[in-house]
Amino acid sequence: MRQLKVVIGGRHILHGVDLDVAASGVTALLGRNGAGKTTTVRGILGLVPRTGSVRFEDAETVGLSTHQLVRRGIGYVPEDRGIFAALTVAENLRLAERDPDPAYDLVHELFPELKERARQAAGTLSGGQQQMVAIGRVLLNRSNRLIIADEPTKGLAPRIVTEVAVALERAAQAVPVLLVEQNLALVRRLAGHCVVLADGRTAHAGPAADLLADAEASRALLGVGRRGGDSPPVRTTGATEEGGRRWPPSSCSP
Numbered sequence: 001m002r003q004l005k006v007v008i009g010g011r012h013i014l015h016g017v018d019l020d021v022a023a024s025g026v027t028a029l030l031g032r033n034g035a036g037k038t039t040t041v042r043g044i045l046g047l048v049p050r051t052g053s054v055r056f057e058d059a060e061t062v063g064l065s066t067h068q069l070v071r072r073g074i075g076y077v078p079e080d081r082g083i084f085a086a087l088t089v090a091e092n093l094r095l096a097e098r099d100p101d102p103a104y105d106l107v108h109e110l111f112p113e114l115k116e117r118a119r120q121a122a123g124t125l126s127g128g129q130q131q132m133v134a135i136g137r138v139l140l141n142r143s144n145r146l147i148i149a150d151e152p153t154k155g156l157a158p159r160i161v162t163e164v165a166v167a168l169e170r171a172a173q174a175v176p177v178l179l180v181e182q183n184l185a186l187v188r189r190l191a192g193h194c195v196v197l198a199d200g201r202t203a204h205a206g207p208a209a210d211l212l213a214d215a216e217a218s219r220a221l222l223g224v225g226r227r228g229g230d231s232p233p234v235r236t237t238g239a240t241e242e243g244g245r246r247w248p249p250s251s252c253s254p
């Protein structure tokens with residue numbers, strides 16, 4: 001992304017964001033509240049009017065519709081989760097199917113509750129379970145080439161944060177992930193690189209570990225009071241270290 005600008009209702013929200021998503025692993029998109037993180041990901045997806053350049057797999061995408069971007073393999077976990085409350089868990093997942101061979105095995109392995117609650121109306125799920133549906137919808141499609149998740153752990157209990165972290169870690173083994181996240185313990189665990197926004201501009205880019213190890217820079221860029229921030233720790237369940245199946249399986253079609 002080069003010089004992405006977004007103007008909404010005459011208000012300049014992004015003034016020129018430069019951002020590179022690493023070709024593998026997790027890139028964290030950080031910044032204080034209102035810095036422009038959600039607008040940036042909405043800009044990538046064509047959900048807001050934008051100018052500038054966003055190249056995805058060597059093709060310019062500014063000018064493409066959201067529909068076209070999704071078909072090119074950009075999976076999106078929106079901040080509000082975008083769940084259909086009146087539909088069941090299974091129906092929510094079914095609606096997201098794009099591939100001929102959706103990865104239900106992976107989704108149910110990572111989130112067994114979604115199998116147990118397949119017939120439950122999604123609107124009656126807890127926030128954490130709804131987040132599982134939102135992430136599950138993206139993981140279903142092995143053909144995704146980039147996953148963008150906007151604050152997927154916001155407001156979740158520590159146990160669910162760990163499940164979400166494991167799912168993102170697993171996804172990132174196969175496809176690059178752009179993660180908007182305020183939980184710096186999670187960023188430390190998952191992200192190789194980070195980009196920090198401030199006031200609608202790129203303020204910093206580099207290895208996530210370097211930024212988080214630098215108390216002064218973290219304080220200046222992220223507003224956290226001490227090294228590592230105020231986020232609760234993220235426990236490791238070992239689910240990804242136990243040699244589980246990789247995603248997507250090697251047999252999947254391109």
Ligand SMILES: Nc1ncnc2c1ncn2[C@@H]1O[C@H](COP(=O)(O)OP(=O)(O)OP(=O)(O)O)[C@@H](O)[C@H]1O
Pocket residue numbers: 008009011013031032033034035036037038039040
């Ligand atoms: N549709 C809109 N109309 C007007 N202003 C908007 C709109 N969307 C976002 N903004 C404003 O643009 C700025 C950036 O918002 P954005 O949601 O992108 O920030 P953010 O970094 O994701 O913040 P947060 O961490 O609070 O989610 C904020 O001041 C917000 O109020």
